[in-house]
Amino acid sequence: MNGWTLWEVFVRPRRGLSHTHVGSVHAPDAVIALRNARDVYTRRQEGVSIWVVAATAITASSPDEKDAFFDPAADKVYRHPTFYEVPEGVKHL
Amino acid sequence: MTADVADIAAFALRVGDDALIAAQRLGEWSARAPEMEEDIALSNIALDQLGVARMMLTYVGELASGDEDSLAFRRDDREFRNCLLVELPNAGPAATSGAEGDFGITMAKLLFLSTFQRLLHDGMVASTDEQLSAVAAKARKESAYHVDHASQWTVRLGDGTDESHRRMQAAVDDIWPYTHELFAVDDLSVRLDQAGVAPAPETIRPTWLDLVDAVLAEATLVRPADGWAPEGGRCGRHTEHLSYLLAEMQVLHRAHPGAQW
Amino acid sequence: MYGNDFGVSESLLDQVDEAERALVAAAQRRTGAGDTTDQGGSASSGVDLQAYFDAVIGADQKIEPRDWMPDSYRKTLIRQIAQHAHSEIIGMQPEGNWITRAPSLKRKAILLAKVQDEAGHGLYLYAAAETLGISRDELVQMLLDGRQKYSSIFNYPTLTWADIGAIGWLVDGAAIVNQVPLCRCSYGPYARAMIRICKEESFHQRQGYEILHTLAHGTPEQKAMAQDAVNRWWYPSLAMFGPPDVASTHSEQSMAWGIKRFSNDDLRQRFVDMCVGQAEVLTLTLPDEALRWNEERGHHDYTQPDYDELMRVIKGDGPCNRQRTAHRRRAQSEGAWVREAAAAYAAKAQARATQDEQTPEDAVAGVST
Numbered sequence: 005m006n007g008w009t010l011w012e013v014f015v016r017p018r019r020g021l022s023h024t025h026v027g028s029v030h031a032p033d034a035v036i037a038l039r040n041a042r043d044v045y046t047r048r049q050e051g052v053s054i055w056v057v058a059a060t061a062i063t064a065s066s067p068d069e070k071d072a073f074f075d076p077a078a079d080k081v082y083r084h085p086t087f088y089e090v091p092e093g094v095k096h097l
Numbered sequence: 098m099t100a101d102v103a104d105i106a107a108f109a110l111r112v113g114d115d116a117l118i119a120a121q122r123l124g125e126w127s128a129r130a131p132e133m134e135e136d137i138a139l140s141n142i143a144l145d146q147l148g149v150a151r152m153m154l155t156y157v158g159e160l161a162s163g164d165e166d167s168l169a170f171r172r173d174d175r176e177f178r179n180c181l182l183v184e185l186p187n188a189g190p191a192a193t194s195g196a197e198g199d200f201g202i203t204m205a206k207l208l209f210l211s212t213f214q215r216l217l218h219d220g221m222v223a224s225t226d227e228q229l230s231a232v233a234a235k236a237r238k239e240s241a242y243h244v245d246h247a248s249q250w251t252v253r254l255g256d257g258t259d260e261s262h263r264r265m266q267a268a269v270d271d272i273w274p275y276t277h278e279l280f281a282v283d284d285l286s287v288r289l290d291q292a293g294v295a296p297a298p299e300t301i302r303p304t305w306l307d308l309v310d311a312v313l314a315e316a317t318l319v320r321p322a323d324g325w326a327p328e329g330g331r332c333g334r335h336t337e338h339l340s341y342l343l344a345e346m347q348v349l350h351r352a353h354p355g356a357q358w
Numbered sequence: 359m360y361g362n363d364f365g366v367s368e369s370l371l372d373q374v375d376e377a378e379r380a381l382v383a384a385a386q387r388r389t390g391a392g393d394t395t396d397q398g399g400s401a402s403s404g405v406d407l408q409a410y411f412d413a414v415i416g417a418d419q420k421i422e423p424r425d426w427m428p429d430s431y432r433k434t435l436i437r438q439i440a441q442h443a444h445s446e447i448i449g450m451q452p453e454g455n456w457i458t459r460a461p462s463l464k465r466k467a468i469l470l471a472k473v474q475d476e477a478g479h480g481l482y483l484y485a486a487a488e489t490l491g492i493s494r495d496e497l498v499q500m501l502l503d504g505r506q507k508y509s510s511i512f513n514y515p516t517l518t519w520a521d522i523g524a525i526g527w528l529v530d531g532a533a534i535v536n537q538v539p540l541c542r543c544s545y546g547p548y549a550r551a552m553i554r555i556c557k558e559e560s561f562h563q564r565q566g567y568e569i570l571h572t573l574a575h576g577t578p579e580q581k582a583m584a585q586d587a588v589n590r591w592w593y594p595s596l597a598m599f600g601p602p603d604v605a606s607t608h609s610e611q612s613m614a615w616g617i618k619r620f621s622n623d624d625l626r627q628r629f630v631d632m633c634v635g636q637a638e639v640l641t642l643t644l645p646d647e648a649l650r651w652n653e654e655r656g657h658h659d660y661t662q663p664d665y666d667e668l669m670r671v672i673k674g675d676g677p678c679n680r681q682r683t684a685h686r687r688r689a690q691s692e693g694a695w696v697r698e699a700a701a702a703y704a705a706k707a708q709a710r711a712t713q714d715e716q717t718p719e720d721a722v723a724g725v726s727t
Contacts, residue, residue, distance in 0.1 A: 007701025008132070010488065027485040027551070029134055030494060032700035033707065035249060040134040043141055044481050047474070048558070064424060117463075124457045124466070127473050128450040128685070131693025133481055136450075140474035144467060151463050166462045197688070200696045256706065257699025264695065349461045349519055356577050358461040358519075358569075 010059040011037040013044075015051035023055050034058075100292035105226055106160035107178070108289050110168075111331060112217070113153025114179035117169060118339070119210060120146035121346055123203070125187055131200050138246060142207070145239040152232045170350035174340045175333040182210060182275040184330070184339040189271050194341045201261070201268035204250045209272060211243035212308050213279045213301065220296030229294065248312045255316025262317065269313065270321050277326035280305070285331075370538055374556040377541035381549060384419045415616055420546035423489035431615055435545050436490050436497075437506070438617065443483035444501045444508035448682050450476045452516040453525060461519060468565050469522060475562065479555045486547040502687050509533075510668060511598050513676030520573055520580075520587035526566010528588070528595040528633070534559050535629045536599065544616030567636065574640050581641075588637070589645045597663040599626040605665070630660045 008030045014023035026045050031037035037056040046054065123143035130136035154165040163171075185206065187198030218240050221233035254265040280302040290297040313320050329335065350358075407426040414421055421427055454473045460466035484494045500506040511529055516522065537559070540552040573584035600606055600622040612618035620628075630649075637644050646661045670676070 007704070008697060010493075027482055028488060029481065029485075030132065031134065032253070032697070033704040036253075036700065039138065039246065039249070043137045044134060044478055047137075047141075047478060120466075121458060124470055127454040127457050127470065128447075128477075129689045129692075131689075131696035133447065133477055133484075135693075135696075136477045137474055137481075140470050140477070144470055144474075147463065147467050147470070151467070154463075169463055170461070197692055200693065253700045253703040254696065257702045258695070260695055261699030261702070345458050349459050353461070353577060353579060356461075356580055357572060358465055358576075 008032050011041070011056040012059050012062060013041040014055040014057070015041075015045055016053035017051055019052060023053065026050075028059065029056070031056075100226065100289065100294045102160050104285060104288055104292070105229070105294060106157050107285055108295055109153045109157045109160070109229065111178045111180075113150050113157060113168075114177050115183050115210070115214075116146040116153065117150035118177070118179045118183040118342065119206075120144075120150055121342060122183065122185075122187055122206075126198060126203065129198060139203075142243050142246065145236075145243065149232065149236050149239075156228050156232075166350070170347045174335050174343055177330075177333065177335065177339060177343070179330050179335075179339075180275070180278045181327055181330045181336055182206060182272065182278065184336060184342055185272070185275065186338055189268070190275070190336070191271070194338070199264070199268065200250075201254055201264045202271065204247050204254065205265070205268040205272040207243060208247035208251050208312060209276045209279070209309065211240050211247055212305055213276075215240035215244050216301045216304055216308075217296065217298075220301070223293070224295060225293040244308075251312050251318070252316045255313070255318040265316065266318050269318055273321040273323075274325045274327055277323070278328040278330060281328055281331065283331065370534055371557070371560050373538045374541055374553055377538070377549070378553050380418075380542060381420070381553070384417075387417065387419070415544055418544075418616070420549060421544055422546045430611070431617075432490055434612060434615070434617060435548065436487055436492055438612075439483055439487040439490075439548055440492075440497045440500070440506050441508060443480045443487060443497065444506060445512065446476045446480035446483060447501075448508045448686065449512045450480075451682055451685055452512055452514070452678070453522060455516050456519060456522050459519070460522075465569070472526075472562055472565060475558055479558070482551040482554060483548075486545075486551045489547045498690070502683065502690060504674070504683065507672060508682075509598060510671040510676060511594050512682060513671050513678045514590070514594055515678050517590075518583050518587060520570065520583040521591070523566045523569030523573060523584065524587035524591040526562055526564075527570055527636070528566075528591045529598070530559055530563040530566060531633065532595045532598045532629050534563060535625050535632070539619035539625075542616075542619060567640075570640055570642065574642050584640075585642050588642050592645050593663040596626055596630070596660075597665070597668040599623070599629065601665055601668070602662070627657050630658050634658055 009032075010028050011031055011034075012028050013026050015026050016023045029037055029040040029044055031040050034056060038054060041054050041056050045051070120143045123139050123146065126136070126139045126143075128136065130139055150169075151165050154168045157168060158164040183206070185202075186192045186194070186196065187203050188196035189199055189202045215237060218233040218237035221229050222237065224230040224233065251265065254261045256262070280298045282297070282299050286295070286298050289295040310320060327336075408428070411421065411425070411427055411431075414425070421431075450473050453469065453476070457466065457469050457473065460469050484497060487497060488494055497506065501508065511532075516525065534556060537552055537556055541549055541556055543549045543552065570584050570588070573580040575581075603609065603621045603623045606622055609618060609621060613621075633644065634649070648659060648661045650659055651657075652659045671679070674680075
């Protein structure tokens with residue numbers, strides 16, 4: 005309506021953690037979007053770093069593709085560390 | 098040469114009153130900003146200013162008498178020591194009481210005030226007065242954010258639409274005369290400078306001009322010529338606007354003398 | 359500050375924490391249908407989609423934005439989340455009314471922060487609503503046109519400073535009782551927004567309670583001011599839980615979908631039971647002579663609010679409906695030139711960047727502090 009667009013906001017809560025999606029803001033450009041995100045989503049020191057991404061720049065998987073998209077990973081249990089038996093007595097692995 | 102306690106108190110009162118009256122004007126924007134996100138930003142800045150005001154007025158109370166509330170709510174306009182710029186209505190210097198706020202005016206005021214505050218706080222960090230130094234160390238980060246906010250908006254309004262350019266230039270023209278008072282020299286400022294309590298205001302102006310000029314240039318705005326330079330706030334001679342502001346701010350507190358809230 | 363006197367609120371916050379833990383736990387469980395690899399048919403046929411949706415709801419898991427959902431579920435959520443967002447934004451007015459006159463600098467700071475939070479909560483909720491495929495601009499327009507409602511409570515005036523206390527204690531208190539169950543709502547973005555909001559709201563309720571406590575233990579004039587505010591806000595607060603269950607039009611389907619978890623009357627009763635003890639600590643009286651403990655029911659009996667009045671206020675004839683809407687419209691129209699300027703500047707900046715044959719303005723920006 006007034007040319008402001010939607011920006012998705014990702015916040016890194018603390019050092020060592022990944023950025024997590026927290027919501028969105030409206031802004032005319034990236035600079036203001038970042039400032040708006042700071043004011044809206046980190047009023048209580050909830051973050052040490054913020055990303056804003058134009059909502060239109062995000063490509064998402066479609067739920068209709070759910071099976072085809074995620075199932076190939078479902079049978080690759082070897083990607084998970086619990087797949088492997090660790091011999092007794094081995095430490096720091 | 099060590100500073101007189103009364104001088105430190107008088108200075109803290111100027112800084113505290115600037116922040117208090119600025120916070121009061123920004124608070125008037127609540128639920129009225131041009132966009133909801135901006136409502137939150139203006140409240141943030143108001144809260145920062147109010148925080149500085151409370152620390153400063155509390156310090157004045159310790160050095161002289163009273164506390165933050167007696168100083169804020171039980172002084173008359175002739176006893177306030179804020180600069181005229183902060184008391185100007187959100188609708189502009191020529192507006193009548195209660196007129197709808199003009200975002201351009203508020204951004205022009207904020208740009209000029211917060212750039213001044215940032216430089217003042219930078220200088221105050223080295224103050225021989227520990228309390229002032231501590232407040233400044235905290236406040237300078239907040240001031241930097243206020244400068245950034247005002248700069249971003251000045252640029253967008255100045256270099257936005259034809260209408261916004263016209264309005265922002267008018268706002269800058271309206272507010273400019275009131276910036277001179279920020280750098281005015283008087284006996285107090287000289288003594289404070291000599292005692293290492295606070296930087297001499299006139300030494301701040303060149304840097305202030307550089308910073309403000311850069312923002313105005315990016316905003317495609319013209320810096321107004323220097324000329325009329327209203328002043329009087331630092332010795333309690335204010336515009337007619339301050340009394341109305343105080344009438345609203347103090348009404349409830351004054352209606353219940355001695356009450357706790 | 360009054361945390362120790364405030365057993366019920368503590369437990370409300372605990373309930374929010376529990377809801378958050380449940381949300382995490384549910385996310386770690388596998389859904390019954392759909393997520394398993396041996397799911398036969400493609401998920402594109404309508405029957406399977408409905409079955410998948412039902413299975414997710416049945417397993418008490420969350421529906422997420424791009425999941426298929428029944429149209430009526432989507433519409434119900436949009437209506438409810440938008441109404442909730444509008445309430446936060448309109449609710450800034452009655453409280454903001456006292457920012458410039460707050461009687462101490464501490465109270466001024468708290469109230470500024472609180473009203474600022476309301477704006478933030480409105481934005482969290484608009485963001486949640488936008489995941490359902492409707493834009494905030496459309497929602498705001500519907501508010502300004504009167505096509506969508508906001509909580510009727512904000513159509514009452516804040517006449518004295520004590521009203522700020524009463525709003526915090528009673529209105530925010532009622533809102534929390536209403537909202538805590540929404541932390542378990544079946545729609546993920548709404549549930550997550552509500553968890554965040556409820557955590558922040560607990561400060562709102564306590565600051566209101568503290569204001570009233572201070573007034574009630576202050577001068578006789580202050581105590582009278584506090585009692586007057588409680589008298590005026592009590593019944594409108596009870597009405598916030600909506601019409602009685604027998605007359606509620608949306609309840610049944612919403613319960614089945616996991617959007618709503620308790621009936622209007624159950625929540626109202628919970629609120630009354632909470633408030634009685636809190637009022638005693640305040641040394642203020644709830645304005646209901648019929649209010650008494652009913653041993654048999656294990657609850658307080660109380661006088662119902664005037665639901666005819668509630669309907670009149672909802673329809674637009676409360677003391678402040680016109681004022682609140684006009685205020686919002688004015689803010690919107692007065693700010694138009696600013697929003698347009700920012701958009702024009704962004705377009706110019708983009709054009710300049712392209713002209714300079716630099717890479718187009720990054721869609722991603724980041725800051726670390």
